[in-house]
Amino acid sequence: MSTDSIQLASLIASRLCHDLLSPVGGMANGIELLVDETDPKMREQCIDLLAQGARRTATRLRFFRLAFGAAGGFDAQLPAAEIEELVRAQAAEGRDIDVQWAVSVAELSKSAAKVLLNYALIGIDALPRGGTLAIAAEEREGSYEIAVRAEGMRIAFDKDIGRALEGGIAMDDLSAHTAPAMLVRLLAQECGGGVQHALTPAEGAGGALVLGAILPRG
Numbered sequence: 250m251s252t253d254s255i256q257l258a259s260l261i262a263s264r265l266c267h268d269l270l271s272p273v274g275g276m277a278n279g280i281e282l283l284v285d286e287t288d289p290k291m292r293e294q295c296i297d298l299l300a301q302g303a304r305r306t307a308t309r310l311r312f313f314r315l316a317f318g319a320a321g322g323f324d325a326q327l328p329a330a331e332i333e334e335l336v337r338a339q340a341a342e343g344r345d346i347d348v349q350w351a352v353s354v355a356e357l358s359k360s361a362a363k364v365l366l367n368y369a370l371i372g373i374d375a376l377p378r379g380g381t382l383a384i385a386a387e388e389r390e391g392s393y394e395i396a397v398r399a400e401g402m403r404i405a406f407d408k409d410i411g412r413a414l415e416g417g418i419a420m421d422d423l424s425a426h427t428a429p430a431m432l433v434r435l436l437a438q439e440c441g442g443g444v445q446h447a448l449t450p451a452e453g454a455g456g457a458l459v460l461g462a463i464l465p466r467g
Contacts, residue, residue: 253420257435260428261317267425269309276302308338316366317432326356329386336369336384345379352386354393360436361386361393361464364444367429368460372399374426375406375458392442393464400457406448414446414460433462441465 276299283295312335315327329352340346357365365386372382380401387394412418413430423431437444442464450456 263425272305327362349383368397397460
């Protein structure tokens with residue numbers, strides 16, 4: 250394994266741990282409260298909170314397993330319905346984001362699924378005040394065409410994410426926040442595809458972030 254591969258894997262692991270810290274920490278606090286609580290109603294509330302935290306953690310783990318991990322076999326085809334479920338759950342995490350799903354294929358290759366999920370993650374991060382996340386994918390002439398559009402009153406887009414998608418940033422300059430964009434570029438590069446992005450009108454203002462990819466199916 251190359252030094253760059255180790256660096257990217259470390260950053261992805263950091264991102265995963267960061268995003269799991271909140272629900273797991275909430276569960277730990279709930280258990281501590283439950284141990285000392287004697288009131289039946291309060292104990293019931295604690296148990297409900299623990300159940301919610303467990304569901305959130307399980308959903309995030311499923312999302313990250315497909316987005317970052319080695320789920321399925323080498324030639325695995327992943328159900329689009331499962332990917333949609335995970336994207337909607339991720340978008341619902343404390344934000345007012347309306348997901349518009351327009352994926353016309355029943356299954357996606359592992360690489361296409363990873364690109365779509367990481368694009369969705371970037372799009373969700375770009376909508377700190379909520380908005381619309383439109384996701385489209387279709388198969389045309391032996392390639393998957395994927396488009397993700399995040400639109401809202403405020404678009405938060407780190408310029409280093411754009412640089413990572415373009416291949417204009419060194420691995421040492423990546424962070425846990427920008428690593429998913431580098432993963433997208435490497436996945437597209439590996440299968441002979443390409444990625445692109447556009448931001449309008451400007452970072453921080455109301456507008457839209459558009460992410461696109463064309464990935465050969467074979």
